[in-house]
Amino acid sequence: MSKPESTDGGQRTRRNRGSLSAQEIINGAFEVAEGISLDKLSMPELARHLGVGVTSIYWYFRKKEELLNAMTDVAVERFVRAMPPLTPGETWQRALRVHFAAQREFYGAHATMADLMLIRTSTYSRDATRRVFELEEALLAILIGQGFTPDNALHVYNAISVYTRGNIIHDRILRLSDTPTLDTRSRRLSDWRSMPILAALTAKYPLAGTSDEDYAFGVGRLLCGFEILLAEQPEAV
Amino acid sequence: MSKPESTDGGQRTRRNRGSLSAQEIINGAFEVAEGISLDKLSMPELARHLGVGVTSIYWYFRKKEELLNAMTDVAVERFVRAMPPLTPGETWQRALRVHFAAQREFYGAHATMADLMLIRTSTYSRDATRRVFELEEALLAILIGQGFTPDNALHVYNAISVYTRGNIIHDRILRLSDTPTLDTRSRRLSDWRSMPILAALTAKYPLAGTSDEDYAFGVGRLLCGFEILLAEQPEAV
DNA sequence: ACCTGAACACCGTTCAAGT
DNA sequence: ACCTGAACACCGTTCAAGT
Numbered sequence: 001m002s003k004p005e006s007t008d009g010g011q012r013t014r015r016n017r018g019s020l021s022a023q024e025i026i027n028g029a030f031e032v033a034e035g036i037s038l039d040k041l042s043m044p045e046l047a048r049h050l051g052v053g054v055t056s057i058y059w060y061f062r063k064k065e066e067l068l069n070a071m072t073d074v075a076v077e078r079f080v081r082a083m084p085p086l087t088p089g090e091t092w093q094r095a096l097r098v099h100f101a102a103q104r105e106f107y108g109a110h111a112t113m114a115d116l117m118l119i120r121t122s123t124y125s126r127d128a129t130r131r132v133f134e135l136e137e138a139l140l141a142i143l144i145g146q147g148f149t150p151d152n153a154l155h156v157y158n159a160i161s162v163y164t165r166g167n168i169i170h171d172r173i174l175r176l177s178d179t180p181t182l183d184t185r186s187r188r189l190s191d192w193r194s195m196p197i198l199a200a201l202t203a204k205y206p207l208a209g210t211s212d213e214d215y216a217f218g219v220g221r222l223l224c225g226f227e228i229l230l231a232e233q234p235e236a237v
Numbered sequence: 238m239s240k241p242e243s244t245d246g247g248q249r250t251r252r253n254r255g256s257l258s259a260q261e262i263i264n265g266a267f268e269v270a271e272g273i274s275l276d277k278l279s280m281p282e283l284a285r286h287l288g289v290g291v292t293s294i295y296w297y298f299r300k301k302e303e304l305l306n307a308m309t310d311v312a313v314e315r316f317v318r319a320m321p322p323l324t325p326g327e328t329w330q331r332a333l334r335v336h337f338a339a340q341r342e343f344y345g346a347h348a349t350m351a352d353l354m355l356i357r358t359s360t361y362s363r364d365a366t367r368r369v370f371e372l373e374e375a376l377l378a379i380l381i382g383q384g385f386t387p388d389n390a391l392h393v394y395n396a397i398s399v400y401t402r403g404n405i406i407h408d409r410i411l412r413l414s415d416t417p418t419l420d421t422r423s424r425r426l427s428d429w430r431s432m433p434i435l436a437a438l439t440a441k442y443p444l445a446g447t448s449d450e451d452y453a454f455g456v457g458r459l460l461c462g463f464e465i466l467l468a469e470q471p472e473a474v
Numbered sequence: 475a476c477c478t479g480a481a482c483a484c485c486g487t488t489c490a491a492g493t
Numbered sequence: 494a495c496c497t498g499a500a501c502a503c504c505g506t507t508c509a510a511g512t
Contacts, residue, residue, distance in 0.1 A: 014332065017493080042485060053497050055487085090418075095511045130428075137432040144434065154438050158446030159400075159455035166403015177359060191367075195374040198380065201391050211394030218396035224465050224479065225458030254476050254512080278502060290478050292506085301505065 038115040076128035173209035275352040313365035407449035
């Protein structure tokens with residue numbers, strides 16, 4: 001306190017007015033979350049990382065939740081930017097495939113974003129909500145433009161969306177708990193004799209069901225089911 | 238069951254030796270979790286509920302995580318019991334439909350179980366793992382018995398499993414955060430003009446995509462896709 | 475062998491200041 | 494207007510006992 005201090009010894013000098021900002025806090029929060037994990041992100045830890053007193057953060061965000069919501073907004077922004085544009089004239093199958101594959105890839109590469117947007121589901125701001133809805137609207141337009149009724153288009157979108165999120169979330173949760181590998185899983189069972197089918201498949205596949213291959217299979221079956229639905233619909237006026 | 242305790246004054250008499258048990262603690266933990274929510278279940282809160290000192294719990298469970306794992310085991314036990322038996326000779330479509338509908342219903346009715354088994358994914362004991370695998374084995378046997386290759390049977394199982402879990406988890410997460418109803422969602426957008434499709438659908442459906450109707454649709458499309466897959470498979474030897 | 479409170483490190487948050 | 498530490502209530506966990 002007495003003198004402006006050099007950085008040695010764990011002492012921290014008082015920050016000047018205006019030297020901190022909401023943006024800097026948010027950025028720091030992402031750094032900490034990516035270094036540890038979102039649910040281990042704490043206010044003291046973040047303050048240490050930023051080199052400020054804990055309570056300084058509270059001037060910009062009155063609750064931790066407010067900070068998390070601000071982070072979510074940034075996450076949505078990046079998410080929307082990471083989605084590939086819809087190329088005009090492409091088939092609905094390709095549009096769905098590409099969009100949701102990009103979504104899965106984004107969350108796979110950015111675990112913190114998945115934790116923020118999928119597992120925590122903090123409230124989105126109006127702007128973030130709007131951006132996400134615009135994406136959905138564009139996909140629905142493609143589906144309807146190629147023959148789906150609006151109701152079916154929504155159901156199609158929801159089905160593949162829930163499947164994709166299920167894949168991502170389930171995978172993420174497995175990773176957050178202590179990553180039970182196939183080895184530990186199979187070791188856990190003393191006796192595979194009563195389960196010949198799983199015993200054989202276990203050697204070949206991880207059992208989580210969230211691999212790239214699994215995802216491709218699921219999407220393939222869904223698209224197949226959607227095609228039949230489209231064919232069975234009454235013809236367009 | 239007998240709770241000999243005075244709720245008055247906050248005073249607590251010393252419990253006799255043997256008056257507490259792992260089972261009683263687990264039961265109490267479920268009661269607290271169901272009363273509040275799993276992630277608000279704390280050791281002090283649980284001790285208060287049981288009328289014991291906090292540290293007494295630590296004689297039976299050396300970490301909170303140990304307690305949660307024990308709870309998970311009980312949950313798996315109840316889950317397996319809640320699954321309907323496979324009636325002999327039933328079609329694979331019906332077997333999948335009934336099994337996963339029961340799964341969804343179970344978690345829908347027992348939020349704490351969903352939090353324990355799906356969101357937290359604490360490590361299962363050998364016995365719990367075995368019980369779950371036996372269920373999966375039985376379903377795979379039905380699929381293979383009616384013509385699916387073992388590989389396809391596993392993929393089919395994984396696809397519908399991930400979709401079902403996605404539906405349950407997404408719904409649960411929405412409920413855990415402050416339940417954004419359709420009203421608040423639509424109110425959040427000042428301007429629906431650029432999104433005519435969603436504007437119209439919003440009036441008709443909740444946008445979460447996890448309703449009974451959504452689930453039935455998704456399962457229907459998956460089963461449809463599975464049927465095509467089965468038809469396209471090389472005929473059985 | 476079982477149950478206990480005191481005590482510690484950590485967290486989110488409030489408050490009454492300092493500059 | 495911005496940044497600060499002291500302080501509080503709460504949590505998970507350890508320890509050195511009591512019975």
